[in-house]
Amino acid sequence: MALDLSFIRSQFPAFRDPDLKGWAFFENAGGSYPCQQVVDRLHHFYTHHKVQPYYPYPASIKAGEQMDEAYASMASYLGADPLEIHFGPSTTQNAYVLSHALRSMWNEGDEIIVSCQDHEANAGAWRRLEATGIKIVEWHVDKQTGVLPIEDLSKLFSKRTRMVAFPHCSNVIGHVNPVGKIASLAHYHDALCVVDGVGWAPHEIPDFKSLGADIYLFSSYKTFGPHLGVMYVRHELNLQMANQSHFFKDGSPRHRLTPAGPDHAQVAAAAGMAHYWDAVYEHHRDTAKPGQAEANQKRELLNDLFRGHEMELLAPLLEFLGSRKDLRIIGPSSLENRAPIVSFLPLKKDLKTVYDGLTKNQIMAGYGHFYAVRPLIDMDIPRDPGVIRLSFVHYTSPAEIQQLIAGLESALG
Numbered sequence: 001m002a003l004d005l006s007f008i009r010s011q012f013p014a015f016r017d018p019d020l021k022g023w024a025f026f027e028n029a030g031g032s033y034p035c036q037q038v039v040d041r042l043h044h045f046y047t048h049h050k051v052q053p054y055y056p057y058p059a060s061i062k063a064g065e066q067m068d069e070a071y072a073s074m075a076s077y078l079g080a081d082p083l084e085i086h087f088g089p090s091t092t093q094n095a096y097v098l099s100h101a102l103r104s105m106w107n108e109g110d111e112i113i114v115s116c117q118d119h120e121a122n123a124g125a126w127r128r129l130e131a132t133g134i135k136i137v138e139w140h141v142d143k144q145t146g147v148l149p150i151e152d153l154s155k156l157f158s159k160r161t162r163m164v165a166f167p168h169c170s171n172v173i174g175h176v177n178p179v180g181k182i183a184s185l186a187h188y189h190d191a192l193c194v195v196d197g198v199g200w201a202p203h204e205i206p207d208f209k210s211l212g213a214d215i216y217l218f219s220s221y222k223t224f225g226p227h228l229g230v231m232y233v234r235h236e237l238n239l240q241m242a243n244q245s246h247f248f249k250d251g252s253p254r255h256r257l258t259p260a261g262p263d264h265a266q267v268a269a270a271a272g273m274a275h276y277w278d279a280v281y282e283h284h285r286d287t288a289k290p291g292q293a294e295a296n297q298k299r300e301l302l303n304d305l306f307r308g309h310e311m312e313l314l315a316p317l318l319e320f321l322g323s324r325k326d327l328r329i330i331g332p333s334s335l336e337n338r339a340p341i342v343s344f345l346p347l348k349k350d351l352k353t354v355y356d357g358l359t360k361n362q363i364m365a366g367y368g369h370f371y372a373v374r375p376l377i378d379m380d381i382p383r384d385p386g387v388i389r390l391s392f393v394h395y396t397s398p399a400e401i402q403q404l405i406a407g408l409e410s411a412l413g
């Protein structure tokens with residue numbers, strides 16, 4: 001079954017915006033367009049229910065119900081219990097809170113393995129624990145490919161290893177790491193597994209329980225939703241960590257790890273992501289099979305549709321880039337274990353000149369280090385100007401890929 005791209009694009013207001021007409025969006029890894037369902041829920045909450053939730057008067061009751069729906073609907077799609085889903089201001093902030101919460105479980109001299117492929121969101125907070133007596137063990141990327149060698153990880157464990165932190169997919173390398181295999185290796189050594197899924201969640205709805213991670217983080221503003229950080233924390237682990245909220249919130253699993261408290265309207269709007277997935281599923285499902293589908297069935301169909309479409313678009317882009325002798329592709333040059341996040345370095349022209357050429361051809365892309373400074377350091381790539389990054393998702397069209405390739409030909413010369 002093929003993805004109905006016309007239906008998909010009809011769900012996003014950006015594609016009806018006259019100011020964006022003619023522009024092809026290839027900076028999705030920095031934040032996707034929001035779907036109509038999210039926009040509608042955010043507007044509705046601010047218009048009708050912008051009151052303190054969970055009081056027993058009608059507007060407050062409805063405000064609380066909309067927030068509860070977000071926890072329940074997202075948990076259902078993500079293979080988790082609603083109490084295991086937490087909404088914070090950002091993934092960076094969530095990781096910072098987690099580092100403080102977990103520190104109380106460890107002793108001076110304990111070790112944590114932190115990859116050098118991470119966005120700083122899943123690196124800096126952990127590395128700061130070194131000042132408290134925790135030993136930081138670095139898992140470096142391959143200097144040429146940017147890939148994290150699994151065989152290297154197995155050599156980094158010791159009897160004092162307490163945690164492994166790494167990305168599901170780097171936001172500059174674009175390589176998809178085997179989370180299940182790494183989680184199993186971590187658990188074999190009695191270590192926790194913390195996964196930054198910010199780069200991968202836009203391309204595949206994660207199933208937390210099957211992945212095996214103890215903690216999984218992603219940003220909903222990159223998965224067609226509001227600007228929040230979504231955090232899955234295994235329930236039993238949550239109860240073992242130190243409370244990071246007000247002292248009187250210690251008995252509430254939902255509040256222990258969100259000291260800022262929930263952004264009521266944005267949490268309510270987050271349910272719009274699940275509503276969008278529902279709409280896509282209903283449009284594509286086999287109508288010959290009546291009945292209510294389980295969340296895992298919906299997730300499987302949606303992931304097949306999204307991933308299949310993205311790979312069809314990624315193939316000609318990688319083929320074009322691979323045919324050029326005047327650039328270096330960062331990360332895998334094949335489709336295997338590849339996300340549609342493709343960074344490259346021009347070899348014969350100034351990077352900013354090439355980037356400006358893309359903009360002149362109405363290509364919205366990005367350049368820089370994208371807060372993933374450490375993999376660039378490992379690969380001897382200066383963080384200024386960094387790399388040019390091209391990233392897309394399932395609402396991208398074949399015509400936009402051709403526009404990108406034409407823009408690249410023009411910009412590269």
